Amino acid sequence: MDYPETKRVAVTDTLHGLTVTDPYRWLENGDDPAVREWIDAQNDHARRTLDAIPGRERIRAMLERSLGIGSVGAPRRHGHRYFFTKREGNQNQPVLYCRDGLHEVARILVDPNEMSDDGAVTIDWWFPSREGRYVAYGLSHGGDEMSTLHLIDAGTGRALRDTIPRTRMASVAWLRSDDGFYYSRFPAPGEVPEGEEFYHNRIYFHRLGTDPREDPLVFGEGRDMHDWPHCSISEDGGHLVIHVHQGMSRNELYIRPLTGGDAAFIPVAMGIDAHFIGWIDGGYLYMKTDLDAPNYRILRTPLTDPSRKNWREVLPEHGSAIEYATTAGGRLFVTYLENATSVLYECALDAGSRRMTERTGTETQKNMLPGTGTIFDLEGRHDGTELFIGFTSFLVPDTIYRYDLETGELAVYDRAGGPAIDVSTFEVKQEWCTSKDGTRVPVFLVHRSGLRRDGTNPTILYGYGGFNISRTPLLLKSFLPWLELGGVFALAILRGGGEFGSAWHRAGSLENKQNVFDDFAAAASYLCGQHLTAPERLAIFGGSNGGLLVGATVTQHPGICRAAVCNVPVLDMARFHRFSVGRYWITEYGDPDDPEQFVFLMHYSPYHNVWDGVPYPAVLLSTADSDSRVDPMHAMKMTALLQRASTSDRPVLLRYERGTGHGIGTPTAKLADEYTDFLSFLAWQLGLVE
Numbered sequence: 001m002d003y004p005e006t007k008r009v010a011v012t013d014t015l016h017g018l019t020v021t022d023p024y025r026w027l028e029n030g031d032d033p034a035v036r037e038w039i040d041a042q043n044d045h046a047r048r049t050l051d052a053i054p055g056r057e058r059i060r061a062m063l064e065r066s067l068g069i070g071s072v073g074a075p076r077r078h079g080h081r082y083f084f085t086k087r088e089g090n091q092n093q094p095v096l097y098c099r100d101g102l103h104e105v106a107r108i109l110v111d112p113n114e115m116s117d118d119g120a121v122t123i124d125w126w127f128p129s130r131e132g133r134y135v136a137y138g139l140s141h142g143g144d145e146m147s148t149l150h151l152i153d154a155g156t157g158r159a160l161r162d163t164i165p166r167t168r169m170a171s172v173a174w175l176r177s178d179d180g181f182y183y184s185r186f187p188a189p190g191e192v193p194e195g196e197e198f199y200h201n202r203i204y205f206h207r208l209g210t211d212p213r214e215d216p217l218v219f220g221e222g223r224d225m226h227d228w229p230h231c232s233i234s235e236d237g238g239h240l241v242i243h244v245h246q247g248m249s250r251n252e253l254y255i256r257p258l259t260g261g262d263a264a265f266i267p268v269a270m271g272i273d274a275h276f277i278g279w280i281d282g283g284y285l286y287m288k289t290d291l292d293a294p295n296y297r298i299l300r301t302p303l304t305d306p307s308r309k310n311w312r313e314v315l316p317e318h319g320s321a322i323e324y325a326t327t328a329g330g331r332l333f334v335t336y337l338e339n340a341t342s343v344l345y346e347c348a349l350d351a352g353s354r355r356m357t358e359r360t361g362t363e364t365q366k367n368m369l370p371g372t373g374t375i376f377d378l379e380g381r382h383d384g385t386e387l388f389i390g391f392t393s394f395l396v397p398d399t400i401y402r403y404d405l406e407t408g409e410l411a412v413y414d415r416a417g418g419p420a421i422d423v424s425t426f427e428v429k430q431e432w433c434t435s436k437d438g439t440r441v442p443v444f445l446v447h448r449s450g451l452r453r454d455g456t457n458p459t460i461l462y463g464y465g466g467f468n469i470s471r472t473p474l475l476l477k478s479f480l481p482w483l484e485l486g487g488v489f490a491l492a493i494l495r496g497g498g499e500f501g502s503a504w505h506r507a508g509s510l511e512n513k514q515n516v517f518d519d520f521a522a523a524a525s526y527l528c529g530q531h532l533t534a535p536e537r538l539a540i541f542g543g544s545n546g547g548l549l550v551g552a553t554v555t556q557h558p559g560i561c562r563a564a565v566c567n568v569p570v571l572d573m574a575r576f577h578r579f580s581v582g583r584y585w586i587t588e589y590g591d592p593d594d595p596e597q598f599v600f601l602m603h604y605s606p607y608h609n610v611w612d613g614v615p616y617p618a619v620l621l622s623t624a625d626s627d628s629r630v631d632p633m634h635a636m637k638m639t640a641l642l643q644r645a646s647t648s649d650r651p652v653l654l655r656y657e658r659g660t661g662h663g664i665g666t667p668t669a670k671l672a673d674e675y676t677d678f679l680s681f682l683a684w685q686l687g688l689v690e
Helices: 033-051 056-066 477-484 502-506 514-529 545-556 582-589 595-604 633-645 668-686
Strands: 012-015 018-021 076-078 081-087 095-099 107-110 121-128 134-141 148-153 172-174 180-185 202-207 217-219 228-233 239-245 251-257 266-269 276-281 284-289 297-302 312-315 321-328 331-338 341-347 353-355 374-380 386-393 396-404 410-415 426-434 440-448 459-462 488-492 538-543 563-567 618-624 652-657
Touching: 018 595, 033 633, 033 652, 033 668, 056 477, 056 668, 081 121, 095 134, 107 134, 107 148, 121 172, 134 172, 172 228, 180 228, 202 228, 239 276, 251 276, 266 276, 266 284, 276 321, 284 321, 297 321, 312 331, 321 374, 331 374, 426 514, 440 477, 440 514, 459 514, 477 488, 477 668, 488 514, 514 538, 514 545, 514 595, 538 545, 538 668, 545 563, 545 633, 563 668, 618 633, 618 668, 633 652, 652 668
Parallel strands: 341 374, 459 488, 459 538, 538 563, 563 618, 618 652
Antiparallel strands: 012 018, 076 081, 081 095, 095 107, 121 134, 134 148, 172 180, 180 202, 202 217, 228 239, 239 251, 251 266, 276 284, 284 297, 297 312, 321 331, 331 341, 341 353, 374 386, 386 396, 396 410, 426 440, 440 488
């Protein structure tokens, strides 16, 4: 292949007694003019290749249509107002709306699409005040996710002068009086040692109209810099609740009374290797936890003395994992993941659970929520009379249901607009394969009805497998053109995710990470063994931690597929913790500075397991300059290494995007550009276009 020239500068480290050579270390310096020149050359080469693919304009037109399917979130009621986000048509970003009553006409509060010419300003998060008078929201640009907090009067639409920077992924907890709030933010450069600006997240208090620089620190002084606190306030305004996340396997939980003076924080769960997600209803603190229950259970404890001796089980562990839980109208609502699809149950607070859709016993009620899909939102008030349920599936756009707690009526309240999908032309199935160690792994299949299993179907196998994140059926907007052209989409449910509880997650993290790659390889082998496809017609696809999955699969099983898309990937497992927010991932991957953990990291590290003379598949690596999660160096170094090592005639391309980040807040227009390249590359390699 006629690739741009990439110089090799040998850098050798001795790490825990092992000699590690890194010939492309120089590419880690993104500010170096030589690196920028190299990026431009790689981008030019990729563009010449991708733009010449036949049929890409047709794919682009199909994508523009499918991306015109909007999105909508479940409304949150605060006072008499209902707040929600919605994206319609080809808007680049979702818009924040407000209704002054359940059925009042929605009005725009914040429209980020009006704030830039390139559509790259996004609302990262938003929190209405307790009575709905104000909304605090975070804005960022270019996908960097380093939000600035803004305030707006929900009644008048007037912006307040208060702004607070460095509120990345913030939580905001308003006082009942609506005149102040607790919030989380990161330190400014210079407040902590250089390189630690993405750490030391702390909780502060802000009174409206005051100087944020004078906001008092409330929680976090002296804590480990990797702790990530999240704040909320009980609906009655009586208690502040603090969750302190310490990786993906555990967190601590504290409460603090807000009446009767400046009370101390009360530790509820501290120093326990388990998750605790807590909320207050009446005089009790409820907790979803995997303590002694890998599939989670619900506990409650009195606020007067929440110590462990007073914890009582409200809902025991079941055979399926609990995903969400909330109380509304004096009842407990729980969503379980049954074989990686959502089911909603309504539970008495002192009894076991029953399926919500069997509440009335009528067939109509049973069929109100489609069976194979995902509940992505559950919004209700503890003293309310309604529950809003957000539902979607592979071929079902976002749909918001309203459940009336007094009448038992379940009805569609809102849904995403846009082009209709003819679901009758497609099939959705769930099948199971067996991994290397005998573990059964589910695989969802989406394809045209009546597909022949003759081993010739161009197939994309997608996976993630990490960070306790569940990959369940979501609308395939970006992959609809692939399905419409006759391709197959397969989603493998891998260990490392949360689909089957915390034990499933732990079985795919740290020293068990190889299980994730084995599960994915088993899914690929299953698809071929069932004659759905063949290696020459199979592509693998993943992003972020899923990019690591793709990188490991390509290096461990180079003949397993014809092509791969490796998007915003983590690939250098010896140095990931030295860039951006990488140290947060140590609890998931392991610590390269630990001699024992270094061994299993290097065993699968994609960058360190590329070998000269191997015929690797076609690979399209993609990254972005504003990615504040995964540094672009991973994709860049891997591109250089694969281009030099591979002996196949299949291309290795780098797609380097400017003005976007890790994917959060990517404008619809840029998303169309991105997936036009991804899908046309795979269609070209798998023979879906000629």
